[in-house]
Amino acid sequence: PRRVRIAHLHEAKTHGDPLTMLTAYDAIVASIFDRAGVDMLLVGDSIGTTMFGEANTLGVELADMVRATKSVAKGTERALVVADLPFGTYESSPEQAFASAAQLIKAGAHAVKLEGGVRVADQIRQCATHGIPVIGHIGFTPQAENALSGPRIQGRGEEAADRVIEDAVAVQEAGASAVVLEMVPAELAERITSILTIPTIGIGAGPGTDGQVLVWTDMVAMTDWQPSFVRIFGEIGTALQGAATDYVDAVKDRSFPTREHSF
Numbered sequence: 429p430r431r432v433r434i435a436h437l438h439e440a441k442t443h444g445d446p447l448t449m450l451t452a453y454d455a456i457v458a459s460i461f462d463r464a465g466v467d468m469l470l471v472g473d474s475i476g477t478t479m480f481g482e483a484n485t486l487g488v489e490l491a492d493m494v495r496a497t498k499s500v501a502k503g504t505e506r507a508l509v510v511a512d513l514p515f516g517t518y519e520s521s522p523e524q525a526f527a528s529a530a531q532l533i534k535a536g537a538h539a540v541k542l543e544g545g546v547r548v549a550d551q552i553r554q555c556a557t558h559g560i561p562v563i564g565h566i567g568f569t570p571q572a573e574n575a576l577s578g579p580r581i582q583g584r585g586e587e588a589a590d591r592v593i594e595d596a597v598a599v600q601e602a603g604a605s606a607v608v609l610e611m612v613p614a615e616l617a618e619r620i621t622s623i624l625t626i627p628t629i630g631i632g633a634g635p636g637t638d639g640q641v642l643v644w645t646d647m648v649a650m651t652d653w654q655p656s657f658v659r660i661f662g663e664i665g666t667a668l669q670g671a672a673t674d675y676v677d678a679v680k681d682r683s684f685p686t687r688e689h690s691f
């Protein structure tokens with residue numbers, strides 16, 4: 429399969445073809461999603477909550493992201509691999525952002541994603557200027573959850589909406605290749621999508637964006653709780669628990685292994 433490239437993102441927007449993105453944190457899941465035709469795999473810093481069992485993404489280290497990015501890159505033939513810059517690895521300066529982003533690119537990412545609009549425009553410009561494609565992330569930005577008082581919709585009301593639009597424009601003007609809109613009103617997301625020439629990728633942002641992204645463990649119900657904006661596309665958590673229960677039972681009642689599973 430031909431690799432999805434940055435140029436394809438822009439083409440997709442021009443043609444009105446919806447872009448698809450899912451998170452992935454390891455080679456085995458990445459290869460499954462790659463074969464399913466997901467356009468972009470995001471090595472999200474959501475790895476902190478989904479895989480490491482933490483309460484938020486703040487404790488994720490660059491080394492964690494490098495390791496996960498290497499795994500996802502190895503499991504991928506077609507998808508564009510995007511890796512998140514974790515909290516504390518890009519905010520201080522454009523130089524810090526580039527140095528961190530370079531590590532993720534060396535690990536096999538084709539692009540990086542970082543949170544913020546106006547406040548990280550210089551960081552985006554530094555990376556984009558020196559050959560690292562950047563995806564912005566505005567609206568609700570989980571790394572700022574302490575300042576934002578938790579996961580809340582952003583851009584409700586005219587003033588707040590204007591600020592999200594300013595962020596969107598700043599991200600585009602700094603040279604980003606796409607932008608994630610998280611938890612913004614559908615109408616605002618649609619407006620931003622029509623203002624920008626780069627693709628918007630929504631999560632909890634309604635149907636009017638150029639693409640969609642979901643956290644994979646959410647969309648297949650690996651845990652009991654999902655955000656309200658998620659659709660369950662498969663009950664994999666339940667299926668996996670059932671398989672594990674059957675395995676335990678089979679070993680206990682000595683129905684596994686049988687002679688056919690033996691040497």
Ligand code: KIV
Nearest residue numbers: 451472473474641643
């Ligand atoms: O880390 C992540 O999973 C993300 C998506 C929610 C966009 O940033």
Ligand code: NA
Nearest residue numbers: 472473474512
């Ligand atoms: Na993230």
